[in-house]
Amino acid sequence: STYILKRRYPVKLYRKGVDRIRLKGKDYVYDLIEDTTVTKKPDVQVILKEYIEGLGQRGDVVTVKRNVAYNKLLVPGIADYASPEAIERSKFVKEKEKEVQSFSTLTALQTARYLESHVLSVIMNKETEWTIEPWHIRVSFRKAGIHVPDQCISLPLKPIYGPDANLEGKEFCVTITINNKEKVNVRCRIHHWSTNPADRLPHIDCHWLLESEPIFPEEAEILKKL
Numbered sequence: 001s002t003y004i005l006k007r008r009y010p011v012k013l014y015r016k017g018v019d020r021i022r023l024k025g026k027d028y029v030y031d032l033i034e035d036t037t038v039t040k041k042p043d044v045q046v047i048l049k050e051y052i053e054g055l056g057q058r059g060d061v062v063t064v065k066r067n068v069a070y071n072k073l074l075v076p077g078i079a080d081y082a083s084p085e086a087i088e089r090s091k092f093v094k095e096k097e098k099e100v101q102s103f104s105t106l107t108a109l110q111t112a113r114y115l116e117s118h119v120l121s122v123i124m125n126k127e128t129e130w131t132i133e134p135w136h137i138r139v140s141f142r143k144a145g146i147h148v149p150d151q152c153i154s155l156p157l158k159p160i161y162g163p164d165a166n167l168e169g170k171e172f173c174v175t176i177t178i179n180n181k182e183k184v185n186v187r188c189r190i191h192h193w194s195t196n197p198a199d200r201l202p203h204i205d206c207h208w209l210l211e212s213e214p215i216f217p218e219e220a221e222i223l224k225k226l
Contacts, residue, residue, distance in 0.1 A: 001037045005030040044069045045082035047090045052078065053109050059093030104179035112184040115176055116226055119187050119208035120144060124162050126194040126201075132160040137174055137188065152177045156216060160190075168192055168201065172215045173222050187226045190215075 008029040014021055043063045048056050052073075056062045061082050064073065073079035080086050103109055122140045124130055134153040141148040154175040160167070167190045176184050189212060194200050204210070214220045 001035075003032065003036070004034040006033050007031075041066050046073055046079040047082050047086050048073075048079050050078050051103065054106060056106060057094075057103070059090045061087060061090060104181040108178050108182050111178055112182055115146070115184050115186050118144065118146075119171075119189055120174075121191055121207070122188050123191050123193045126163050126192040126199060128163075130162050132162075140188070148176060156219065158216060160215060162190070163192055165192070167215060169204075169207070169210075169212055170215045171212045171219075171223055173219045173226075185222055185226060187223055 007027070008031050009026045011023070011027055012021065044066050045061055045063050046069050048058055048060050048062060050058050055064075069079070074081070120137070120140050121144075122132065122136060123143075124132070124136070130136075132155065134150040134155060137153045137155070138148055138150055154177070156172055156174070160172060169189060169191070171187055171189050173185050174188055176186055178184065189207065191207075192201060214223050
């Protein structure tokens with residue numbers, strides 16, 4: 001620990017021929033300028049040795065808090081201190097990573113996991129005939145606070161028609177493409193809706209916690225993994 005102090009009162013100068021002077025009590029009064037034990041230490045730079053979700057790709061130089069760098073990156077051996085020599089090596093690694101990059105962006109994997117965790121409620125009209133199209137899925141995502149363009153949505157090969165009471169509460173799977181690279185399956189569940197309150201189906205709280213049957217048996221294994 002280091003304490004940086006400053007005299008509150010300047011010490012008088014020695015007279016010529018005097019080896020030392022007698023200090024007074026006020027000469028021992030100091031003001032604390034800095035206490036390094038409580039001073040926030042600067043973040044450190046490390047070079048990643050592998051892809052780390054939400055942080056960076058292999059070869060990236062990232063700045064993190066000291067305790068995070070030591071406990072989660074340096075000790076496990078998945079990062080090195082960003083020394084000049086290591087930075088030079090990382091440039092070569094980055095060139096190689098461009099050829100075999102694992103994920104399109106830092107948040108691509110997080111986005112994929114976020115989408116996989118959803119059970120998307122697809123609300124369809126109870127009176128008017130319909131066939132599920134990408135824009136139905138886009139609107140359902142928008143209601144859930146997620147923006148997904150139509151061109152990123154892939155529907156099942158077999159069309160889904162309605163209204164059909166047999167489809168109520170059943171599931172199907174859509175594939176979402178992230179940044180034209182990563183693909184993620186999302187569980188969708190059909191719910192029929194009527195503009196007439198008397199014809200509406202009972203509301204089910206936390207429907208995503210309930211088990212449901214797949215519309216297409218061939219998708220059962222995919223849905224089971226979600």
